[in-house]
Amino acid sequence: MLLQGTKPTKPDFVFHPMTFPGLRQPRNPSAPQTVPLPNPLQVQHSQPCRRIQNFSFDSVTYTKLVQLSVKSGSPTYGKLAHAHIIKSAFKPCLFLLNNLLHMYCKCGDINTARQLFDKMPKRNVISYNSLISVYTQMGFHDKAMGVFNAARLAGLILDKFTFAGALNACGQTGDLELGKLIHGSIIVSGLGAKVFVTNSLIDMYSKCGEVNRARLLFESSDDLDEVSWNSMIAGFVRIGANEEMLKLLGKMHRSGLKLNTYTLGSVLKACCTHFMDSKHHGKALHTCSVKLGLDSDDVVATGLLVMYAKSGYLVDAIQIFKLMPNQSVIIYNAMIAGFLQDDTINDEYANETFNLFSEMQRQGMKPSKFTFSSMLKACNVVEAFGYGRQIHAQICKRNLQSDEFIGSALIDLYFLLGSVEDGVKCFTSTPKQDIVSWTSMIAGYIQNGRFGSALALFCELLSSGRKPDEFIISSVLGACASLATPRSGQQIQGYAIKTAIGNFTVTQNSQICMYAKSGDIDSANLTFEEMENPDVVSWSVMISSNAQHGCARIAFRLFELMKDCGIEPNHITFLGVLTACSHGGCVEEGLRYFESMKTDYSMTANVKHCACIVDLLGRAGKLVDAESFILNSGFEEDPVMWRALLGACRVYMDTVTGKRVAERVIELEPQASASYVLLYNIYNDAGIELHATKIRELMKVRGVKKEPGLSWIEVGNKVHSFLAGDRSHPMSQAIYAKLEEMLGRLEKIDRIEERPISSISEPKFKVSTVVNYHSEKLAVTFGIINLPASAPVRVMKNLRVCRDCHTMMKLFSKLEKREIILRDPIRFHRFREGSCSCGDYW
Template sequence: MLCCSHKYLIGLSERVSFSKPFKHFTAFPQALSETHHISLQPPLAPSMDAFFAELLQSSTNFQSLTHGKGVHAQIIKARFTPCLFLVNNLLNMYCKCGDLASAHQLFDCMRTRNAVSWNSLISGYSQMGLFDDALNVFIEARNAQTKIDKFTYASALSVCSRRVDLNVGKVIHGLVVVGGFSQQVFLINSLIDMYSKCGDIGQAKRLFDASDELDDVSWNSLISGYVRVGNVEETLRVFSRMHSYGIKLNSFALGSILKSCSEHDDVKYFGEMIHGCVVKVGLDSDDFIGSGMIDLYAKNGVLHEAIKFFKAMPSPNVVVFNAMIAGFSRLETKIGSGLSKEALLLFSVMQRRGMRPSKFTFSSVIRACSLVNGFEFGKQIQGQLFKYNFQSDEYIGSALIDLYSNSGSIEEGLRCFHSVPEQDIVTWTSMISGCVQNEQFEKALSLFHELLCKGRKPDLFTLSSVMSACANLTVARTGEQIQCFATKAGFDQFTIIGNSRIYMYARAGDVDAATKTFSEMESRDAISWSAVISSHAQHGCARDALMLFEEMEDRRVAPNEITFLAVLTACSHGGLVDEGFRYFESMKIDYNLGPSVKHCSCIVDLLGRAGRLADAEDFILDTGFDTDPVIWRSLLASCRVHGDIERGRRVAERVMELEPTASSSYVLLYNMYLDTGKLSLAMKTRDLMKERGVKKEPGLSWIEIGAQVHSFVVGDKSHPQSSAIYAKLEEMLSKIEKMGYTNTTRVSLMNCHSEKLAVVLGMILLPQLAPIRVMKNLRVCRDCHTAMKLFSETETREIVLRDPIRFHRFRGGSCSCGDYW
């Protein structure tokens, strides 16, 4: 409580006409430096220093910049000469209230400064995310030969932690040693925290082991470091040592352990063990621990335990409600069952109890809306943000961007993104990921470039999304540049970056680089294995893909739905019917994973390629996915391969009934008739497309050479080197015709299909030993497939051609698909 005189002075500062005082205030550096010099001499009225200091402390505590400025105005108006202690309080107030311009103005006019002055300014810049400015102030403090203290070094190390700058952190570590602070447990803790957050957990552990004096913060910092890098076993080992050494367990340590255990496979065992510790130390009613226990159980599907713990809480606060809401939303992505609706109901309970939602509440609820396609409900929730003044929050902005992205409203997402005044890296990442999710890959790269131009530091999730955009655009050179950026930033050791690299190289057609990346990764998860298995499957290396899957099982890494999709794709592309059915049954029985329409489509494709079209049709009718056009289209493609016109016609009618505007079904039927010489039926199919307004997607092929992407359509003559391309193509066709090649169709444009033009440009511009990698948006035709095999032999070149289904790797006159495609 403020005394009456304090209230009077604050009231006076609010009531006074600020036109003159604040005119004076805006020029306060000159006033303080010339008229009211800061002095270390004892003030005339010592009680005034304490009086103004208490007022400034109140302004700082309540983050009231208006009151703080009012106190400053009164100091100037009273012509009072403040001591250094009071000026430091004033400086701290400006820093804590976020007015860094005024803080630096005040700092510059101070003739005498101590470590507290420098620490306040460093902390202020760090608090606002201006890490470069914070480090510059630290450098100035050293250059000014100020006797800086342990808090100065700790602030600088905190900046390195937040910007994940290991190199600068090591330099400051050296300065700590030189300054004689290396044995102070306070700084040891800061160093352990810095190394942990920068990914060098080994150095953090070495510091910990070498220190003679440790406290509970030291143990908690090391535990948090292992939690951050996902090393569950080491986390539990350190926790066990901490317990055996008699270190008192607190909510922070137990909270970190709970977070770590939530990532462990044997969550039930470890959850019960930690649960016992929680009860033993009497923290079972602690809201922080309660939210951690709920998060532990909910994250791993033990929903009944999470609900039981939630109901046992005597008076759950907003944090506990948030954990339960987030738990329902998280489980929705794993097991479905409408759990996100339960999250929305729990939000209603909060409102009925009159609880004030936090930004994390709104974020979880908006994400729940995304999962249940509750777009309209999400927009209603967005309306409540204005009631609680959260409309400009970056965290909620990210959730809204995800909501709009999931609903396909990328323009609304961009509008939301630009409406957030202070876009943090999470907001940028959400927007870039949303663009990737909606296949706006060029926009994703454009946003990433804008992010770098603004001087912001991308995190590993940003880089992962951008590498995914490069993978889908198959711009390997750009992707490699981003990979170099990730390595320079120290992110290359993270599993998510390794996974993105595997995917990027695989999509670019470089299966060797994808395999090498996988083998060099220190930590692999199910996504890593799935990506490298899928890479081999798409490149026609079916046996290699299955060997990798068996190795994955031997290492006790649990496969997921994506893994089995990659395995079934390998079986399909390799013609391994028996193996395919064996893995399909294993997925259901051994791993309790329900097959999706994509898994079933792989089995249909597997049977269809093997010529068992009747079995494939019966399988579709038994799956329960007989209303999905994707699975029928897979059978239609097989009917074309085997020339089963009658079944193909019947299947095509079914697909057109389910998806009347999809051009691919008409094109498959048209080509089937054309392949079997049924020209009149082919023309009728084309007329049907015109009648229904269905337009065929134009064939497009592209190749990346240097920093430029060259694209072609059939018969394209717009390229600057068009004359050289057609001359080289004529020369190459002449060579393969002598080897017996003839155009297998009646269409003369086959000789200038887009993939042929792109490959020829690669022949002209790329070195002899460089593989030619061409991407195509439609499936490669038989004629081009035959021509590519012969081109690879006559030109002694490796050609990699990617279509929407798979990769074809042509070397020495043969293709990796073994002509089984």
């Protein structure tokens, strides 16, 4: 029964019936129109109206206005009523205050709701329930539990809604211990037998991973309803106990309970996880939903569509979409997501998503956040950057750019486009920067070669107090691998181990790659041996790493062991094996593995596989066979193939074939400097200086610039970079003095011995030439000066090492009794006692 306040006297103003529907129109049609009422949050700043300041309605009228506002979904009426209550100094009863509190909670105005709650002179359990409910729905679980504890301390008798709200908060946060304490309070209060509370307990235990406790409650309860069965089914689906879920579903059907949309939605979700006979069960549920007339329901239809799409039956998913009588934004989103499955997405399916998006707009539907994030994903996959920019404009128009999921997709879009600045702007303009946004930023920096920026951002992430996940750790280890900075990689590895992220397979794979690319193949092998469950990526990385380090036989042994372990190789695995064959000069093995890939595993060789075969044949001196292979490979228009043959022409000083091949490469890539440089070196090595000079002149005429050689080395947790003839380093004087001293010693040895330490076929070095001050020589000399004698000198270079530097490194390794590891874009060169792991072929 509604509590009434003081009945007002004759009013001296009139509400307009269109403003407050349901109120009777005044008898006097000439009465004044609506008097604007102040906003309740700004009422203290408004100028009081003398005509109405002492007038108020009763509690019944105010309550009806507030309840009308809740039903209509618009808080306008309720706020006007609240403002009038404040204006007229009316003292509302507890019932009216609870209605106002409920209204603010329903409309999501949580701050005003809290202010009203705090100012209430008296509160009952309903007041606390409203605030607990809204805090839980908005994700403020700690605040919800704070209000729950306040209700307990206030000495109120808590009801089922209070406990349900608290249990919901525990389930959302996974706080099992607190949930158990609340369960104990429920038993003490005598509400344990209530089915409403039982359902909340089942839901809480299921969300906390204690499905067995939930099942015990379910089986021991005498009073169950449809919600109980659905909650238990959802619990089994959540942990992937699909067989238990199917048994319970059958038991529910035999109990005479009808399946509803919630039940079918949960079970269809399980059918998306590819458990045994999932398609069979999914089709059975489809038939059941048709019989019950629920197949056109949005929830069920969406579940069916997603089930078919994730099971690989996209045609069936499209049919369901077309048969929907009333297609909503939800069903459109499901269909778009169906086309964007990771194992099916291609240009054709991406175009279908663009068509669906356009159709949504033509029908006047408002795309949701999920729609925009899905469309950005499609743009990123097929690199439709122009379309992505248009979608970004629509996102800004609807003021959705602050959403973290959309923000991450936009970051990916601009980094793929190569627009680093725009990607950074999208990151900084996202107010809620979750771990996905940070991952996108770090991965974007690495993708664009900004490895230092990626590591700096990772440090910023740690200093902000956020905890990185295994994907971020994997990304920054990849940055260390690209920079070849093992010290930084070791520190990140230590952090990963300390935070229990180091045991993730994705982290260990990146760790292997980091050590291998830094020249420490022994640590990479050790990491691999310590892995409990290496996957195909782990094996592929190890095979490729050993191939790059010239350990061909180890790579072959790993490949055979991988097959014995029951792991099927992929394209990357075979690329590593073929690279090992190429670098190891194993022609027969390479051709056999190449045929095995096509015949035994039904794989189609790509241009990288074929380039390995060209390199393999070229290394063996079979230049004619290599050229014939290119012409019959289907990749004769790819410059990578011809460039591999051009490298072999240089090794065997075949100027005739080299000239023809170089002209073909230059025709395909007229602005790529590598082809000109290779041809120049072929002429230069053959002593045809006139032709070599013409190549230099041709580069100048065409505006082709050779990329400057850059070498770097990590010493003392700092990376030191060098260019050819570089004297900008603080230790340049000591570096040049040490280099001149080593060259002088080598010159004396060369005079004393009958021939140089290097093989006779290698040219003698010339003292005091520009070649002597190439970047790799400066970096190696710096390492010899600053690193202990027992530590290997690891140097990285952006270009292939020249023949003179390769010879010098062998001599330096014997002269200084040091191990020198030099990485160029093609492979690793490990110099020991005057020899190199590449066998003088690179």
